[in-house]
Amino acid sequence: MRRFLLVIVLAIPACAVWAQHAPTPSVEIAGPARVILGLNEKACGAEDYPDAPARAFRDAKGQVHLIASHTIGRQWIGPSLLDLSRSCAVMFRGGRRDDPEVFDDHAWLAAFYTEDGKRVHALVHNEYHGSDRPARCHSRRLEPCWENAVTYARSEDGGMTFFRPPGIRQPVAALPYAYQGDRKSQFGYFNPTNIVKWNSHYYVIIPMIDVARGRSGLCLARTEDLGRPESWRGWDGSDFTIILQPDMRASDPARAVRSCVSLDMQNLFFGIGSISYHPERQLFFAVMRFNRWDRKRNDEVPGIYVSVSRDLISWEKPKLLLSDEAANEGGNDPLQIEYYPALLDPQSTSRSFDTISDKAMLFTIQMSRSRPASVRAFVARPVELQ
Numbered sequence: 001m002r003r004f005l006l007v008i009v010l011a012i013p014a015c016a017v018w019a020q021h022a023p024t025p026s027v028e029i030a031g032p033a034r035v036i037l038g039l040n041e042k043a044c045g046a047e048d049y050p051d052a053p054a055r056a057f058r059d060a061k062g063q064v065h066l067i068a069s070h071t072i073g074r075q076w077i078g079p080s081l082l083d084l085s086r087s088c089a090v091m092f093r094g095g096r097r098d099d100p101e102v103f104d105d106h107a108w109l110a111a112f113y114t115e116d117g118k119r120v121h122a123l124v125h126n127e128y129h130g131s132d133r134p135a136r137c138h139s140r141r142l143e144p145c146w147e148n149a150v151t152y153a154r155s156e157d158g159g160m161t162f163f164r165p166p167g168i169r170q171p172v173a174a175l176p177y178a179y180q181g182d183r184k185s186q187f188g189y190f191n192p193t194n195i196v197k198w199n200s201h202y203y204v205i206i207p208m209i210d211v212a213r214g215r216s217g218l219c220l221a222r223t224e225d226l227g228r229p230e231s232w233r234g235w236d237g238s239d240f241t242i243i244l245q246p247d248m249r250a251s252d253p254a255r256a257v258r259s260c261v262s263l264d265m266q267n268l269f270f271g272i273g274s275i276s277y278h279p280e281r282q283l284f285f286a287v288m289r290f291n292r293w294d295r296k297r298n299d300e301v302p303g304i305y306v307s308v309s310r311d312l313i314s315w316e317k318p319k320l321l322l323s324d325e326a327a328n329e330g331g332n333d334p335l336q337i338e339y340y341p342a343l344l345d346p347q348s349t350s351r352s353f354d355t356i357s358d359k360a361m362l363f364t365i366q367m368s369r370s371r372p373a374s375v376r377a378f379v380a381r382p383v384e385l386q
Helices: 002-021 253-257
Strands: 027-029 034-037 055-058 064-067 072-080 083-093 106-113 120-129 146-155 187-189 196-198 201-210 215-223 233-235 240-243 271-278 283-290 303-309 319-323 336-344 359-368 377-385
Touching (some): 055 106, 083 106, 215 240
Parallel strands (some): 146 187
Antiparallel strands (some): 055 064, 072 083, 201 215
């Protein structure tokens, strides 16, 4: 018995060392694109087109909801991720309110999570357009007067409709000072990734641009309670202590100095679309868009890239998954690009599709400078981990 126990004790560190240094798998396109929404399909009117990465959840009745939100939020619903019908019912829209401190103007449902399929939590990409209000934006230009924040919404009917809970005024994430128009560019916390659950916390990555401080990057944030938007905390470089919801804002100058410490942008791109956890491999996979105007690190070409992490903080060098050129091979539009990438696994055991296996689907939105911005296709391609 002692000899047997000794073998076990020695074997455990050996396995741990092997797992720590085992090569990470590559992700490869495994088949042709499947069209979810064609270029000229407008099932619900002229403004019905995808404008955000794909998100999905499964309700308490087993129905799958797929969303690629616009300011008028609608969804696809069906028995599986690959068997869906478009619903024209409006699930959510922003309030177009004039007060920037309310954080309720142009709104996109951006991330979802549900444990029971009845109550669904959502993060909202909220754009305040000062350019719509001349008194707040003398230039009347969109980008210098565009402030972004991430806010909270909830559904109590399995994801059919979402609302801003009464009494909740604090955003999930906003810059720590009052609105000011006519800055150098748009500013704030932008389109968050999906929410991924790991151990006892929920995580999200939120792109940020802080013009006043000359900072930009990707903020990793987490919470233990999705129903309390004020509970989200950002990464400070060693722990999650950054308050992302300053109390209306810069009332405490010392607090306003601190902001989320960006993840290392050497291996991540600003156009991050989704993060997925592979439980068997104990790895996270991020899919991202690299644009022709982005700063090159390693001779990247425009397209979709994937990076791998074991802890959501340190990420490996990104690898090309799908270039725009390869995606358009045999096509007749050299200006077409693949935008808003997201990995979703139709067989995910998570109601919120934040986990994947060795086979999943890459969802993208096809856009082109050769056609109007509202003319887009929504497609999905099978991928495999090898």
